[in-house]
Amino acid sequence: MVLEAHLQQAVLLKKVVDAMKELCKDVNFDCSEKGLQVQSMDSSHVALVSLLLRESAFTEFKCDRATSLGMNVDSLGKIFKMCGPTDSLKLRWQNDADTVNFQCESGEDDRIADFELKLMQIESEHMEIPEQQYKVVAKLPSAEFLKVCRDLKEFGETMQIQASKDGIRFSVQGDVGTGNVVLKPREADKPEDRVTLTVHEAVTATFALRYLVTFAKAAPLSSTVELGLGPDSPLSVKYELENADNGYMQFYLAPKIDE
Amino acid sequence: MVLEAHLQQAVLLKKVVDAMKELCKDVNFDCSEKGLQVQSMDSSHVALVSLLLRESAFTEFKCDRATSLGMNVDSLGKIFKMCGPTDSLKLRWQNDADTVNFQCESGEDDRIADFELKLMQIESEHMEIPEQQYKVVAKLPSAEFLKVCRDLKEFGETMQIQASKDGIRFSVQGDVGTGNVVLKPREADKPEDRVTLTVHEAVTATFALRYLVTFAKAAPLSSTVELGLGPDSPLSVKYELENADNGYMQFYLAPKIDE
Amino acid sequence: MVLEAHLQQAVLLKKVVDAMKELCKDVNFDCSEKGLQVQSMDSSHVALVSLLLRESAFTEFKCDRATSLGMNVDSLGKIFKMCGPTDSLKLRWQNDADTVNFQCESGEDDRIADFELKLMQIESEHMEIPEQQYKVVAKLPSAEFLKVCRDLKEFGETMQIQASKDGIRFSVQGDVGTGNVVLKPREADKPEDRVTLTVHEAVTATFALRYLVTFAKAAPLSSTVELGLGPDSPLSVKYELENADNGYMQFYLAPKIDE
Numbered sequence: 119m120v121l122e123a124h125l126q127q128a129v130l131l132k133k134v135v136d137a138m139k140e141l142c143k144d145v146n147f148d149c150s151e152k153g154l155q156v157q158s159m160d161s162s163h164v165a166l167v168s169l170l171l172r173e174s175a176f177t178e179f180k181c182d183r184a185t186s187l188g189m190n191v192d193s194l195g196k197i198f199k200m201c202g203p204t205d206s207l208k209l210r211w212q213n214d215a216d217t218v219n220f221q222c223e224s225g226e227d228d229r230i231a232d233f234e235l236k237l238m239q240i241e242s243e244h245m246e247i248p249e250q251q252y253k254v255v256a257k258l259p260s261a262e263f264l265k266v267c268r269d270l271k272e273f274g275e276t277m278q279i280q281a282s283k284d285g286i287r288f289s290v291q292g293d294v295g296t297g298n299v300v301l302k303p304r305e306a307d308k309p310e311d312r313v314t315l316t317v318h319e320a321v322t323a324t325f326a327l328r329y330l331v332t333f334a335k336a337a338p339l340s341s342t343v344e345l346g347l348g349p350d351s352p353l354s355v356k357y358e359l360e361n362a363d364n365g366y367m368q369f370y371l372a373p374k375i376d377e
Numbered sequence: 378m379v380l381e382a383h384l385q386q387a388v389l390l391k392k393v394v395d396a397m398k399e400l401c402k403d404v405n406f407d408c409s410e411k412g413l414q415v416q417s418m419d420s421s422h423v424a425l426v427s428l429l430l431r432e433s434a435f436t437e438f439k440c441d442r443a444t445s446l447g448m449n450v451d452s453l454g455k456i457f458k459m460c461g462p463t464d465s466l467k468l469r470w471q472n473d474a475d476t477v478n479f480q481c482e483s484g485e486d487d488r489i490a491d492f493e494l495k496l497m498q499i500e501s502e503h504m505e506i507p508e509q510q511y512k513v514v515a516k517l518p519s520a521e522f523l524k525v526c527r528d529l530k531e532f533g534e535t536m537q538i539q540a541s542k543d544g545i546r547f548s549v550q551g552d553v554g555t556g557n558v559v560l561k562p563r564e565a566d567k568p569e570d571r572v573t574l575t576v577h578e579a580v581t582a583t584f585a586l587r588y589l590v591t592f593a594k595a596a597p598l599s600s601t602v603e604l605g606l607g608p609d610s611p612l613s614v615k616y617e618l619e620n621a622d623n624g625y626m627q628f629y630l631a632p633k634i635d636e
Numbered sequence: 637m638v639l640e641a642h643l644q645q646a647v648l649l650k651k652v653v654d655a656m657k658e659l660c661k662d663v664n665f666d667c668s669e670k671g672l673q674v675q676s677m678d679s680s681h682v683a684l685v686s687l688l689l690r691e692s693a694f695t696e697f698k699c700d701r702a703t704s705l706g707m708n709v710d711s712l713g714k715i716f717k718m719c720g721p722t723d724s725l726k727l728r729w730q731n732d733a734d735t736v737n738f739q740c741e742s743g744e745d746d747r748i749a750d751f752e753l754k755l756m757q758i759e760s761e762h763m764e765i766p767e768q769q770y771k772v773v774a775k776l777p778s779a780e781f782l783k784v785c786r787d788l789k790e791f792g793e794t795m796q797i798q799a800s801k802d803g804i805r806f807s808v809q810g811d812v813g814t815g816n817v818v819l820k821p822r823e824a825d826k827p828e829d830r831v832t833l834t835v836h837e838a839v840t841a842t843f844a845l846r847y848l849v850t851f852a853k854a855a856p857l858s859s860t861v862e863l864g865l866g867p868d869s870p871l872s873v874k875y876e877l878e879n880a881d882n883g884y885m886q887f888y889l890a891p892k893i894d895e
Contacts, residue, residue, distance in 0.1 A: 193812040196790040200815065217813060228822040228831065229780070231787070235813040262488075269490070272455040294452040295476060295494040297459065304487040313487070521747070528749070531714040553711040554735060554753040556718065563746040572746070 120185065121149050121211040121218075124178040128207035128222050130359070132198035134169060135191060137336035137357075137367055141167055142191050146240050149211075150184040153365065157245055165329050166352075166370040168247060175364035177206075187211060187218055188240035200231040247370070250354065252346035253319040254281040258301060259310055260337035260357065263345075266299045267334040270327065273297050276374060277327045281347055282320035286313075290327065310341035321347045323373045330355070333369040350375075379444065380408050380470040380477075383437035387466035387481050389618070391457035393428060394450060396595035396616075396626055400426055401450050405499050408470075409443040412624065416504055424588050425611075425629040427506060434623035436465075446470060446477055447499035459490040506629070509613065511605035512578040513540040517560060518569055519596035519616065522604075525558045526593040529586065532556050535633060536586045540606055541579035545572075549586065569600035580606040582632045589614070592628040609634075638703065639667050639729040639736075642696040646725035646740050648877070650716035652687060653709060655854035655875075655885055659685055660709050662758050667729075668702040671883065675763055683847050684870075684888040686765060693882035695724075705729060705736055706758035718749040765888070768872065770864035771837040772799040776819060777828055778855035778875065781863075784817045785852040788845065791815050794892060795845045799865055800838035804831075808845065828859035839865045841891045848873070851887040868893075 125131060138145065141160035145167075148155040153176075156169040173179040201207065201222040208221040221232040266288050270277055274292030281287075285302040304313040337343070339357040346354035356368040384390060397404065400419035404426075407414040412435075415428040432438040460466065460481040467480040480491040525547050529536055533551030540546075544561040563572040596602070598616040605613035615627040643649060656663065659678035663685075666673040671694075674687040691697035719725065719740040726739040739750040784806050788795055792810030799805075803820040822831040855861070857875040864872035874886040 190812060196787075197815070199790070200787040200817070226822070228820045229817070230820075231815070231817045233791075233813055233815045269455075269459040272458070273492075294449060295492055297456070297490070297492040299459070299488070299490045302487045302489075304485070528714075528718040531717070532751075553708060554751055556715070556749070556751045558718070558747070558749045561746045561748075563744070 119210055120182045120213045122180045123176045123209040125207040126177050128201035128205045129203060131207060132201060133338045134367060135194045135198055137339060138167055138191050139195050140332045141165060144188060144190050144238055144240050146186040146188050146242055148186050149181050151181050168368045170365040172365045186242060188238035189235060190238060193235060197233045250346060252348050254321045254347040255316040256281055256286050256345045257314045257342055260340055260343040263343050264334040264337045267331045270297055271331050275327055276324050277330060278324045280322045283317045321349055323347060325353055325371055325373060329371050336367060339367055378469055379441045379472045381439045382435045382468040384466040385436050387460035387464045388462060390466060392597045393626060394453045394457055396598060397426055397450050398454050399591045400424060403447060403449050403497055403499050405445040405447050405501055407445050408440050410440050427627045429624040431624045445501060447497035448494060452494060456492045509605060511607050513580045513606040514575040515540055515545050515604045516573045516601055519599055519602040522602050523593040523596045526590045529556055530590050534586055535583050536589060537583045539581045542576045580608055582606060584612055584630055584632055588630050595626055598626055637728055638700045638731045640698045641694045641727040643725040644695050646719035646723045647721060649725060651856045652885060653712045653716055655857060656685055656709050657713050658850045659683060662706060662708050662756055664704040664706050664758050664760055666704050667699050669699050686886045688883040690883045704760060706756035707753060711753060715751045768864060770866050772839045772865040773834040774799055774804050774863045775832045775860055778858055778861040781861050782852040782855045785849045788815055789849050793845055794842050795848060796842045798840045801835045839867055841865060843871055843889055843891055847889050854885055857885055
């Protein structure tokens with residue numbers, strides 16, 4: 119066995135895959151002793167998806183040699199639908215096998231679902247994503263970000279984001295009028311209800327709303343989302359896993375430049 | 378500001394708009410110091426929608442001069458979807474502006490959604506609706522009226538309503554057979570569970586079921602609905618707002634005449 | 637009145653009809669002093685549906701003379717949708733009448749829905765189904781059987797079932813890979829959570845998954861399902877009514893023979 123990874127909660131990978139499903143058709147899971155990683159442009163080559171599941175996210179993790187396993191995201195979605203809400207997952211790959219094995223087990227070990235998935239050759243396009251210094255970092259409840267994107271999507275295709283110390287404003291101009299949602303910094307007992315803004319410089323940028331809605335649907339992954347903004351730099355939409363040390367799922371989107 | 382109206386619960390206007398959506402495309406909101414009023418034929422000119430929101434329904438209401446503001450009902454639906462379930466609403470119109478402003482605020486004032494909606498010129502067809510003296514007035518739970526209309530809709534297109542002191546009978550004759558639902562007068566602890574019939578004269582009349590289903594979907598507006606019936610006179614389907622002094626939403630439908 | 641049958645819970649017949657709806661268009665209800673019975677091939681003549689409601693299932697049951705009443709299953713579905721969740725049902729047929737009467741009553745008798753359904757002449761094809769001696773009888777939670785069928789349906793059209801003393805394995809081979817779900821015998825406090833296998837001889841057989849999914853949707857009828865398997869003999873999928881003495885709903889499906 120070159121790769122063997124046990125996940126306490128199969129549902130974590132299910133959410134990850136659901137979040138990629140609308141963007142990517144086939145992806146490479148890059149496996150190394152550090153964990154699992156996916157980096158993929160979306161099918162229209164506009165957005166970038168970046169997933170990191172550190173080995174610490176797994177109850178057991180063994181990877182003898184770095185390798186890339188190409189899989190179809192839709193098929194993964196169907197496999198994880200087989201898992202019950204509390205199932206654990208074992209992922210196994212034998213040296214040079216042309217399939218990878220997924221095994222979901224209910225706690226009591228009296229129901230075992232397994233799937234032998236055929237691997238695919240996917241052209242690797244490994245990208246170096248430079249660590250960005252964002253001018254604004256905004257943390258907000260992920261459910262609220264999803265609602266804002268969905269609501270404004272009704273009125274137009276382009277969303278302007280304006281962020282300053284006073285708050286973050288999402289705006290759409292459409293045929294029937296102009297809509298804005300403003301979130302002000304907000305204290306709250308529960309960290310996941312807070313809105314915090316770290317502002318080095320106020321930023322205004324516009325983005326294709328269609329992608330933002332897709333990113334925002336990753337909300338089940340984490341109760342908060344972190345937006346990273348800079349002038350003329352890609353937007354980062356990042357969901358840290360429950361225990362942030364275990365990894366994250368991150369989306370990047372280039373801004374729309376005014377014609 | 379010629380018009381400024383504050384509503385404690387944005388959700389009230391949301392329900393009103395949802396109830397009109399299937400019937401009307403564009404409507405005039407007639408504003409005066411008495412409140413807001415809509416009167417509109419449905420697109421097929423068969424049914425009539427009449428809304429009254431008295432100024433007492435608002436926590437603040439100011440209208441310096443009577444005016445008609447033409448709006449697209451679908452757009453209004455999208456705007457009110459932006460409001461959270463406990464949001465308050467501010468409606469504002471400046472003299473001769475070609476837009477009207479909607480602003481939803483969450484209780485804590487840390488989330489503000491606003492929309493600047495373009496106004497439309499809609500040909501005004503103000504109708505005088507004479508106060509009717511109905512032969513039968515039936516009050517019943519609005520959810521029950523909705524279920525009856527939806528269930529019988531499965532079997533045919535025309536519903537006969539027969540009302541007398543003994544009860545109200547809804548009947549449909551269709552290809553596969555004949556269905557009836559009879560509601561008898563019913564006492565109940567909660568007023569909204571009661572069925573009461575005020576009968577001056579027994580009435581039998583038939584109506585296009587399609588419209589009744591649409592009217593019945595206004596059920597979220599009120600836990601009870603009041604049907605007004607007379608021989609050969611239009612049916613009235615009326616939903617009084619929680620506090621009846623604040624206004625009502627009412628639908629009228631001409632009876633089908635037997636060929 | 638030749639036939640008069642009162643059912644405490646209209647919802648029982650609703651579930652029965654829902655379970656037949658996808659398979660049969662029109663069926664004969666064979667009425668006798670023993671109760672009601674339906675035997676019908678599905679429209680593609682591949683599967684067989686067999687329903688028995690013994691007279692003990694009814695609070696009152698009277699059938700003066702054996703008769704077959706032909707009804708449209710879709711219409712029955714619409715009729716039972718009229719019943720509330722706690723309604724009782726009266727079924728009545730007068731000698732040689734060309735309609736049968738269904739009457740749903742809410743507990744308090746203040747809401748009565750009735751339907752006069754036109755009967756149909758359906759060619760009777762009464763089949764004698766021989767009592768089978770199955771090599772394997774497996775009892776499992778009906779919800780779990782439904783999930784297995786639905787999950788595996790995503791990957792292919794044919795399901796192999798392998799049953800032995802160690803457990804029951806459901807497998808599908810498809811374009812993207814091979815999936816298996818294994819249920820091992822399982823003790824549980826609640827009978828409906830148990831998995832039990834009575835094995836005279838290990839059996840392997842394959843079936844069209846499409847039908848299994850349809851059968852499995854009868855899950856609301858009973859918390860457990862009983863699978864009967866033999867080599868080269870039809871699969872039986874049986875749901876006993878809550879009180880098994882009252883009857884059952886059973887599906888039969890011929891195995892796929894390997895080409």
